[in-house]
Amino acid sequence: MTETLISIWLLSWFITRFEPLQMTLEHLPNKLLWNLFKLLTSCLKCVSFWITLCYTGNIILASGIAFVSFWYDKFIGPIERKVRL
DSSP: OHHHHHHHHHHHHHHHHOHHHHHHHHTSOSOHHHHHHHHHHHOHHHHHHHHHHHHHOOHHHHHHHHHHHHHHHHHTHHHHHOOOO
């Protein structure tokens, strides 16, 4: 179970941090449905919550993974996004 949750979180992290996917999403038309799709695939908390909920069907686990993602974004996210040349 722990391996599954870690792999779901890593998949969520990969979706939100994968640059070619984010660049493709920027070229989508400015419509309501596409904007919702962009929003859902750019937020680590949202992606981890929905993937976990769809995979396990357990809202408690999905909320826990989203909570871990929140703290990851709060503490490690700024370091990760910092540009170093």
